[in-house]
Amino acid sequence: MSQKEEYAQSELFRIRHSAAHIMAEAVVEMFPTAKVAIGPAIADGFYYDFDLPRSLTPDDLELIEKRMRELIKQKEVFTMRELSAAEAKELFKDQPYKLELIEGLEHGGTDEEGNPTDQPVPITIYTSGNFTDLCRGPHVENSSQINPHAIKLLNVAGAYWRGDENRPMLQRIYGTAWQSKDELKDYLWRLEEARKRDHRKIGKELDLFSTNDEVGQGLILWHPNGGMVRYQIEKFWDEQHVRNGYDLVYTPHMGKASLWETSGHLGFYKDDMYSPIDVEGQEYYLKPMNCPFHLSIYKSQLHSYRDLPLRYAEKGTVYRYERSGVLHGLLRVRGFTQDDAHHFCRPDQMPDEIDFTLDFSLKMLRAFGFTNFQAYLSTMPEKCVGEPEQWQAAEAALEDSLKRLEVPYEVDAGGGAFYGPKIDIKVKDALGREWQLSTIQFDFNEPERFDISYIGEDGQQHRPYMVHRALLGSMERFFGVLIEHYAGAFPAWLSPMQVAIIPIADRHVEFADEVAKQYKEAGLRVKVDARSDRMNAKIRDAQKEKIPYMLVIGDREMEDRQVALRRRSGENLGAMDVDAFLALALQEIADKI
RNA sequence: GCCGGCGUAGCUCAAUGGUAGAGCAACCGCCUUGUAAGCGGUAGGUUAUGAGUUCGAUUCUCAUCGUCGGCUCCA
Numbered sequence: 326m327s328q329k330e331e332y333a334q335s336e337l338f339r340i341r342h343s344a345a346h347i348m349a350e351a352v353v354e355m356f357p358t359a360k361v362a363i364g365p366a367i368a369d370g371f372y373y374d375f376d377l378p379r380s381l382t383p384d385d386l387e388l389i390e391k392r393m394r395e396l397i398k399q400k401e402v403f404t405m406r407e408l409s410a411a412e413a414k415e416l417f418k419d420q421p422y423k424l425e426l427i428e429g430l431e432h433g434g435t436d437e438e439g440n441p442t443d444q445p446v447p448i449t450i451y452t453s454g455n456f457t458d459l460c461r462g463p464h465v466e467n468s469s470q471i472n473p474h475a476i477k478l479l480n481v482a483g484a485y486w487r488g489d490e491n492r493p494m495l496q497r498i499y500g501t502a503w504q505s506k507d508e509l510k511d512y513l514w515r516l517e518e519a520r521k522r523d524h525r526k527i528g529k530e531l532d533l534f535s536t537n538d539e540v541g542q543g544l545i546l547w548h549p550n551g552g553m554v555r556y557q558i559e560k561f562w563d564e565q566h567v568r569n570g571y572d573l574v575y576t577p578h579m580g581k582a583s584l585w586e587t588s589g590h591l592g593f594y595k596d597d598m599y600s601p602i603d604v605e606g607q608e609y610y611l612k613p614m615n616c617p618f619h620l621s622i623y624k625s626q627l628h629s630y631r632d633l634p635l636r637y638a639e640k641g642t643v644y645r646y647e648r649s650g651v652l653h654g655l656l657r658v659r660g661f662t663q664d665d666a667h668h669f670c671r672p673d674q675m676p677d678e679i680d681f682t683l684d685f686s687l688k689m690l691r692a693f694g695f696t697n698f699q700a701y702l703s704t705m706p707e708k709c710v711g712e713p714e715q716w717q718a719a720e721a722a723l724e725d726s727l728k729r730l731e732v733p734y735e736v737d738a739g740g741g742a743f744y745g746p747k748i749d750i751k752v753k754d755a756l757g758r759e760w761q762l763s764t765i766q767f768d769f770n771e772p773e774r775f776d777i778s779y780i781g782e783d784g785q786q787h788r789p790y791m792v793h794r795a796l797l798g799s800m801e802r803f804f805g806v807l808i809e810h811y812a813g814a815f816p817a818w819l820s821p822m823q824v825a826i827i828p829i830a831d832r833h834v835e836f837a838d839e840v841a842k843q844y845k846e847a848g849l850r851v852k853v854d855a856r857s858d859r860m861n862a863k864i865r866d867a868q869k870e871k872i873p874y875m876l877v878i879g880d881r882e883m884e885d886r887q888v889a890l891r892r893r894s895g896e897n898l899g900a901m902d903v904d905a906f907l908a909l910a911l912q913e914i915a916d917k918i
Numbered sequence: 919g920c921c922g923g924c925g926u927a928g929c930u931c932a933a934u935g936g937u938a939g940a941g942c943a944a945c946c947g948c949c950u951u952g953u954a955a956g957c958g959g960u961a962g963g964u965u966a967u968g969a970g971u972u973c974g975a976u977u978c979u980c981a982u983c984g985u986c987g988g989c990u991c992c993a
Contacts, residue, residue, distance in 0.1 A: 380922060482988030483921025490990070494921045497988070525986095529929075538966080538984055597991090643993090648919050649984095651991070663993065764993075798993040830950040857950075865954035879952055891953055 327735050332368075337504060340471050341366035343403060343453070343464045344393070344502040345373045347471065348478070350456035351392040352377075352498070355385070361458070362422040362486060362495050369512060370501035374484055376422070377496055386478045386498065394473040401454040403464040413448045413459065422486060423459045475503040477513070519756060524808035525654040531813050531821075531871065534655065534804075543652040543659030545801055550821035553850070554807075555800055557819050559640060561692065562664060562797070569685055571638040571666060576618035578642060582608040588617040589774055593743075597645045615641035616768070616793060619667040620775040628779040633789060634670035634678050640800065641665045655805030662800040668792040671779070675790050676722040679765070682794055683726045683748065686763045689796045690752055692917055693807060694816065695762075697753035700727055700734035703741040710744055711769030719767045719790070720746045744770035754810040762798040762806065767791070814893060817873040818914045824851040825867040826888070829860050829879035836883045840876070840903055847907055849914075868893065874910060 332338055345364035348371075353359050356377050364373030408416070410431045417423035430448050451460045453468065465471060478500040486492035503509045520526075528534050533551035536544060547555055566573065582601060585591045590598065594613060601608035612618070619637045628635070642662045651657055670678045687698065702723055705716045723746060727734045732750070741747055745767030751759040768791045778786040797803035807815070817823050824844060828837040837853045844851045854863045860877060867875045876888035887900040890909075901909075 383923090480987060481922070484989045485920075488989060490920060494989080496921075499988085536984090542984075645993090647992085648990080650919060650921095650989080652985095657992075661993065665993095761993075795993065800993095802993050827953090829952060832950080857948095859949095859951055859956060860953065861951085862955050863953095868954055875953080877953065881952090889953080895954085897953060 337502075338366045339463050339465050340504065341371040341502045342460075342462075343468065344471055344476055344500060345371040346403075346451065346453055346456060346458055346460070346464070347393050347396050347401070347468060348389060348498060348500060349373050349375075349458065350396055350454050351389045353456060354392065355389065360420055360422055363426070364458075370479070370499060372484075372497050372499045374486070374495040374497045376493060381481045381496055381498070386481065389498070390476070390478045390500075393476065393478075396454055397468045397471050397473040397476075399454065399468065401468040403451055403453045403466060403468075405449055405451050405462060405464075407447050407449050410448055413450065416450070416457070417459060426459055471502065472504060472506065474506045475509040477501050477509060515756060519758070519809075522756070522809045522812045523654075524656075524805040527808050527813040528655070530869075533808065533821075541659070542649060543647060543657070545655060545658055545660070551804065553821040554815060554819050555804065558693075558797070558800070558803070562640070562689070565685075565689060565692075566636075566638045566666075569681075570634075571636040574619065574622055574637045574639045576615060576622075576639060576641060577612075578644075579609045579611050580617060582610060584617050584621070585610050587774055588614075588620070588771055590614065590617070597647075599644055599646055611644040612641070613643050613645045615639055615643065615663065615665045616667060616771055617775075619665075620771055620777060620791075623667075623669060623777055624775060628669075628789075630671055630779050630781045630787070633779060634668055634674055636666055636668045638664075638666035655801045655808075658801050661802065663795050664797045664800065664803075666794050668794070669777070669779075669789040670792070671781075671787070672718070672790060675718065676725065678790075678792065679722040679726045680729065682765050682792065683730055683732070686750060686765065686794070686796045687730065687732070690750070690762065693797075693803075694810065694917075695752040695754070698732050699751045699753070699759060700732045701737055701740075701749045701751070702727065702734055703737040703747050703749070704739060705746060706739045706741055706743060708743055709741070709769075710773070715767075715769055715790075716746060723748050723765070723767075742766065744768050752806075754806065755812070756809075758809075760806045762803060763794070763796050764798070765792060765794045768793050814871040814873075816918055817910065818917050820871070820873050821850065822852055822870065822872050823849050823914070824874045824876060824910065825863070825870070825872045826851060826853045826876045826878060827860055827863045827867065828853065828855060829877065831855075831857065833878045833880075833883055836886075837878050840878070840888060843903065844907060844910075847911065849907070849910060864891065874906075876906065 342365065345366065349361055349364055352375055353361065358378055360376035362374035362376065364371065410427055413427045414424060417427065427448060430446050449461055450457055451462060451464055478498060480499050482497050482499065483494050484497040486495055501509065501512055503512060531550055532548050533554070534548055535546050536542065537546060540546065563573065579602065582591065590613065598613050599611050601610050622637060623635065640662050642660060644660045647657060647659050668678055668682065704720050727748065747764055747766035749761055750763035751761045753759055772788055772791045777789065779789050781787045826837045826841050828834045834853065834855045841851045841853050854867070856863065864875060871893060873893045875891040877891060878888055882889055882900055885900065887902055888906050889900045890898040890906055892898065
């Protein structure tokens with residue numbers, strides 16, 4: 326059973342779903358002309374969509390929440406009744422959204438949660454207190470099972486009816502509900518913690534990156550500190566790729582319209598691409614993907630079956646149109662650098678190639694401190710290109726690799742792109758949140774379109790398998806996730822500044838400079854805080870900058886040519902020889918801790 | 919793009935229909951310091967941009983831009 330199904334059957338799910346009804350009751354009481362839409366339980370809580378005569382304010386939420394507590398205390402009983410479509414339509418005659426749902430239930434279509442239903446399903450209503458809702462349940466038996474001190478309304482947001490931007494905009498109230506007050510407290514703490522770790526906030530505090538009105542939305546400026554982190558990531562990435570049989574390639578930021586016609590992007594991806602640029606009467610497009618260029622490199626010469634597999638890797642910067650409302654810090658931008666690669670292999674190499682790719686992917690992610698993975702295998706959709714045998718072989722290879730490497734996974738049957746099946750890997754961060762990073766996708770479309778081939782043992786042309794993969798996803802997104810995972814306190818190997826040397830008084834600065842010079846020559850990123858401030862102030866500033874090592878130098882240290890090490894954790898290791906610290910730091914950096 | 923909120927100094931935030939103030943940061947000076955803020959001073963703003971209402975707008979209205987929470991989509 327998937328996590329989702331398990332949740333749907335849990336007590337907590339019923340509590341949240343019921344809380345949504347109680348909330349609707351309170352809202353309808355407050356706005357008798359309200360039209361109600363849908364109100365499901367979701368991860369960590371619930372929501373309900375309403376069509377209301379005016380916009381809700383935070384004050385309204387408080388009133389509604391207060392009223393919910395009163396209603397809960399009235400021990401409202403949830404009673405279910407099945408009825409005919411005609412009866413239901415009469416009952417909800419003033420509720421257009423409900424009528425639409427009833428139509429759907431009657432004829433098949435989609436249910437309350439948007440899942441397709443093949444055939445007419447029984448129509449049920451639930452009544453609690455003065456509120457009756459079209460609903461298939463399940464609910465708690467009565468509202469005393471909802472803990473009035475474990476619910477909280479969180480925010481209001483606009484939401485289209487059925488998620489369709491051509492339909493009316495409704496007001497959605499999000500709430501959370503738990504079994505105990507402590508669980509609620511814990512959840513609110515997690516929300517607060519997430520706010521503190523927000524990469525946009527930390528990005529500003531640590532001067533990592535910014536965006537700028539004049540530059541444009543969704544375009545990231547990497548400041549020196551962020552740039553250093555990125556440089557370290559990329560250096561490691563390059564080394565690992567070269568060591569693992571990749572060829573590094575570099576390709577342009579734009580290409581002629583004909584290239585994108587060949588690749589098919591102008592057919593199926595045009596909405597995500599920017600308007601063409603006119604160059605001497607020819608149309609060029611900024612690249613939304615790197616594949617056509619890698620395919621063009623592949624095509625630049627003949628390939629023998631002996632040359633395969635070939636792996637072209639590139640940190641390729643792409644541009645995709647994103648609607649202004651969806652942009653979000655580093656996580657959703659308009660220009661970003663994918664850590665992209667395309668593998669070309671023979672059919673007989675394909676399973677090993679997938680094994681390699683998944684294994685390499687996990688090793689890379691582990692190097693950055695991620696240890697919890699969840700994979701999603703998406704298989705053949707109804708509308709697709711390629712031969713069914715190819716799909717089956719590819720899906721089998723993907724699934725076998727997941728099993729062999731013991732990655733927990735769920736299958737999204739029919740969820741693949743039209744051009745091939747894929748594995749998406751999500752990592753869990755320090756707060757237990759999931760982020761999608763890696764993706765390993767087969768592509769049965771572009772090899773055809775570009776008509777790529779290799780010469781087999783038989784002297785004939787054969788079509789290779791092509792796999793598209795990104796491990797970190799994009800540098801921007803990955804950086805955002807790293808910032809939140811570490812709350813800005815990067816491991817030493819990634820820290821923009823690794824060592825802060827803190828002379829206690831002016832007379833120690835000269836020795837501090839000497840030590841700094843030695844460390845810099847050994848490859849450490851070091852600064853001397855020579856300001857005339859108190860040592861305490863310098864420590865405080867270094868802590869706020871999240872510098873992993875602080876070295877205090879006073880009379881005693883200078884006398885013995887030592888440094889007193891204080892770690893970012895607050896741990897004070899006392900004085901040690903200048904060389905001893907260097908060895909320690911270099912070791913920890915090499916170990917990526 | 920759409921619905922709603924927000925936009926005041928580098929940062930975090932005050933204030934008012936009569937042209938703005940604090941803390942931190944910056945700069946200058948004093949202090950020469952022992953594991954998370956020593957003290958004093960100086961400077962810094964066309965209150966996002968544009969238009970309108972008004973004797974007067976930073977405050978009210980509208981538009982634009984940006985941003986935040988969502989819808990949709992995804993790296």
